[in-house]
Amino acid sequence: MTIIERAKAAKRASIRLAALDSATKDKALEAIAIRLEERKSEIIAANDKDYARSIEEKLDGPLLKRLRFDEEKLSGVIDGIRSLKKLADPVGQTKLATQLDNGLDLYRVSCPIGVIGIIFESRPDALVQISTLCLKSGNSVLLKGGSEAANTNRILADIIREASVEAGLPEGWIQLIETRSDVNEMFKLSDDIDLLIPRGSNAFVKYIMDNSNIPVLGHADGVCHIYLHEDADETKIEPIIVDAKTQYVAACNTVETLLVNESAAKRFLPIVKAALEAKQVELVGCEKTRAIIDIGEATEEDWSTEYVDYKLSIKVVSGLDEAIDHINTYGSSHTDAIITEDEEVARKFMALVDSANVFWNCSTRFSDGFRYGFGAEVGISTSKIHARGPVGLDGLMIYKYKLIGHGQTVNDFNSGKLTYKHTALGQNCPL
Template sequence: MDIKQVCIKASEASIRMAELDGTAKNKALSALADALLEHKDRLIAANAVDLKRSEEEKLAAPLLKRLKFDEKKINDVVEGIRSLMKLEEPVGNTLLSTMLDEGLELYKVTCPIGVIGIIFESRPDALVQISTLCLKSGNSVLLKGGREAVETNRALTEIIDGATIAAGLPKGWITLLESRDDVNEMLKMDEYIDLVIPRGSNEFVRYIMDNSRIPVMGHADGICHVYVDKDADLDMAVKITVDSKTQYVAVCNAAETLLVHEAAAAKFLPVLKAELDKKNVEIYGDEGTRKIIPVKAASDSDWATEYLDYTISIKLVPDADKAIEHINTYGSGHTDSIVTSNRQTALKFMNLVDSGNVFWNASTRFSDGFKYGFGAEVGISTSKLHARGPVGLDGLLSYKYMLVGNGQTVDDYANDRKSFKHVKLNKKIQDV
């Protein structure tokens, strides 16, 4: 594969993508959804090949669960596409309008980023979510999924490419990269690629940043926490903790560490352990935890570990301040939740925990673009610039300033023949 030519074609396609209106993009999304259902047997067969090979290679059970792309998951991604179609057209929205002077008006208008390279884990459903979000936001996309899903991803990309081009999208708007060498070449293409989004560990994201001049939107580890406060409803706390940990363990928004107020621990931990035992969760605890329930000893490395498995670490803390301190020290800035009936404590937690998603009395598993109503997500951004938290359509947009005049020149203002008025308007660029 000639990566430079791929990037040139993607860049050319991005110009045409930017001019598509909402009707054209929704038509392509509808065709894509229909094609996935039409070719579901092909997709399931391709996925069976990936699963068989991965099982023979002893891929861990949680990762096999991610890899599986059965009829239910196909129906789920199609539902996500239908939901995405219902969202308002994101491109061409006026964010600001100002009359600089009579007949001189400034507009701040949303636009696509251009060409986006996205590297993601072995989740075929992620490929569909990513590509459809890029389509809706008018971007071209280069995709590199985990090698375990090579056959499924290949089939998906061929189906998506064929359906959307038949519906009017430009050739080259979507391309699947299949090797590590392809990725390394892509990282050199800063002339054509506008943004790279790597999904994976901190080390992986850092590698991408260190080996490219292209801007990187980092989606790092998901070291998520639940903090059970002394004022928590303990039944609620058990329910939220179990859901955060076990509802789907192999995802970045599953809880990995549980923090418990010392005053709540004696009543809470035995009940929680009984529920986690039903799910076969392995528990590591600090000294205070081990005095209450029989669990393995936790080490400092456990506080910084993303298990992605039926494993959790537990630590007792004297107050919410220490919980916040622990999260800001060991967390990855992803998702953290407090369980408490004390409003003041909850607001303090949400204001001071330095994460993209902070919850009160809710499972960490809610931090998801689809659940937020974004249609889907390309990932979770743990950075603080451009996009943070679940990255949906808004995170795949930029903006440009459009100035509409009538022959004005700066010289008139520099020599005081005219003066700026800077009056806010309530106009859209389409109204000009």
């Protein structure tokens, strides 16, 4: 099948998938979990092949690590599927119910978006997570993973398709895209694909936005900040900063720039330096910072750099307003935190910092779908519409309006024969 035919097949399947009952979807999830367990040795053998070839091709260490799909990772994704099964069906929830008039009832009801195109990095576990999230939310999915993981992705997609279709899902709901030319074709199929979710670098997300008119839910860089206000509790500074910088440096919710209130800089900066240098973090700072502690020089470029490494830039600011301005200018609207004991200061920070996640007195590392209690995560969105921050099943949903009448016309109301009531209905949509 060509990519166009496959997108059309996914679209057709999405119509039936949207109307599928929760029990069939959960049965399919269980069937996938069982089949993955049963075919464990084949999956691991396929991954061994990818791994061996990638070593030959001298793939980077971190990429090799992400490519590895061993027994432990497989059991992790199987656990994930069983957790997902337990979550409430996000389809068919009544979000608004209004009586327009007697016997004319309006309902806003959640429904799947339709067909989702997902382009993800080399981690094969992402394929399982994302496709089962799409299944639970009633969306068809076109998947493009990293070519390093081609054998692993192929067997995983085959297993998911077979097990789910046997359990009653419509044929065509899941499609694996394997070539780059198919991906570029896919970007043009705005009639059949409703949303693209790229998981990768900022440049990658921007490339897709420039090359497709399908809506994009961007998952881009995190240039995250912590601002130390003058009244920050010294006992909170060290644990929060050490956690936010070093708990897992490769994450997008890791802090990259520390902003310090000028009037407390002499007190705070030596604490920060001692704590982070003990963790082998390289520090660079502005001139005012370097007048207090002996560290490297930060350039203009540092303020907008996501290091994803043991490195932190530090800037002394005149106060809350400059901190907010700096974050809104150089940040990536991802996750930013303030350490202060003053509720009014925290309130202003959280209102004026234009980021998906704004934190008071805790680590930026909490910015995550699992930690937020969403049970499953598509990724972390830096978009300003549809879904922002950690995206769970909700982010794969939209709604439709259902209006149930008994022969009413607009003219009945315009002529004055009937009058709009617009009263809230305390019930779910009956169909």
